[in-house]
Amino acid sequence: MAYETITVETRGRVGLITLNRPKALNALNGQVLSELLAATKAYDADPEISAMVLTGSEKAFAAGADIKEMQSKSYLDMYLGDLFSGWEEFTRIRKPIIAAVAGYALGGGCELAMMCDFIIAADTAKFGQPEITLGVIPGMGGSQRLTRFVGKSKAMDMCLTGRMMDAAEAERCGLVSRVVPAGELVDEALKAAEKIASFSLPAVMMAKEAVNRSYETTLAEGLRFERRVFHSLFAFEDQKEGMAAFSEKRKPDFRNR
Numbered sequence: 001m002a003y004e005t006i007t008v009e010t011r012g013r014v015g016l017i018t019l020n021r022p023k024a025l026n027a028l029n030g031q032v033l034s035e036l037l038a039a040t041k042a043y044d045a046d047p048e049i050s051a052m053v054l055t056g057s058e059k060a061f062a063a064g065a066d067i068k069e070m071q072s073k074s075y076l077d078m079y080l081g082d083l084f085s086g087w088e089e090f091t092r093i094r095k096p097i098i099a100a101v102a103g104y105a106l107g108g109g110c111e112l113a114m115m116c117d118f119i120i121a122a123d124t125a126k127f128g129q130p131e132i133t134l135g136v137i138p139g140m141g142g143s144q145r146l147t148r149f150v151g152k153s154k155a156m157d158m159c160l161t162g163r164m165m166d167a168a169e170a171e172r173c174g175l176v177s178r179v180v181p182a183g184e185l186v187d188e189a190l191k192a193a194e195k196i197a198s199f200s201l202p203a204v205m206m207a208k209e210a211v212n213r214s215y216e217t218t219l220a221e222g223l224r225f226e227r228r229v230f231h232s233l234f235a236f237e238d239q240k241e242g243m244a245a246f247s248e249k250r251k252p253d254f255r256n257r
């Protein structure tokens, strides 16, 4: 498929997807959503791919939903079109997606980064939910996911003042998993994705599912779910291989089955 708003490259077992609307600082419009869904779904279905990295440009991961596309819409347009509901499909991708964020990740950009499985930030990254400055509130999950990431006080601060936080603050409060020099961002994210891709794919996918379950259920339910999934991994050759390799002091040769 030919894409106009993203670029897609395959690096070994990793799919690298780059948002590519530089003139609009990667603002997220309907075309970006449909291309991003097409690319991530294709990688999700590809047995040769085990993980993905989603990145933007040096200046902006994404400066939000496309304000110019939204500005003249009526309530009826928003309601009947169920604007932004399509992003839920992105969260149903089953293989891991790492967000590699440099520059601005604002509004929908911050929300998209939070929809990924974890965020590696460049030291230039700036996160924010500035919707309040436009007379609205977050609409792609910011009020919910940011609160779960950083707690109520900081989420309120971000959503009510519209201020940005830098990479160091984002790391301190748990929004990002690590901060790296800007020049090394994509390489570091690819390295992390390659590491993930070296493990058993079913175990990786089940680990993603189990961690995500913790956001949606009680602790007791989550613990039961984790145990069942853990038990089920003993049906895979990769569990035998991983444990045999440990005992035999050698590298495991996972076959994803």
Ligand SMILES: CC(C)(O)CC(=O)SCCNC(=O)CCNC(=O)[C@H](O)C(C)(C)COP(=O)(O)OP(=O)(O)OC[C@H]1O[C@@H](n2cnc3c(N)ncnc32)[C@H](O)[C@@H]1OP(=O)(O)O
Residues within 6 Å of the ligand: 023, 024, 025, 027, 028, 063, 064, 065, 066, 067, 068, 104, 106, 107, 108, 109, 111, 130, 131, 134, 137, 138, 139, 140, 142
């Ligand atoms: C999904 C929801 C519901 O949660 C809602 C949202 O996401 S609403 C959007 C939230 N994001 C913002 O409010 C950020 C808007 N952008 C900015 O504040 C600034 O562009 C900046 C601080 C990120 C960067 O400023 P600067 O370096 O001065 O660059 P600009 O000249 O402002 O921008 C360059 C170019 O990009 C266009 N642009 C930037 N952001 C968006 C956007 N979100 N939607 C559409 N277009 C955007 C900007 O208009 C400029 O275009 P031109 O005027 O040069 O054509």
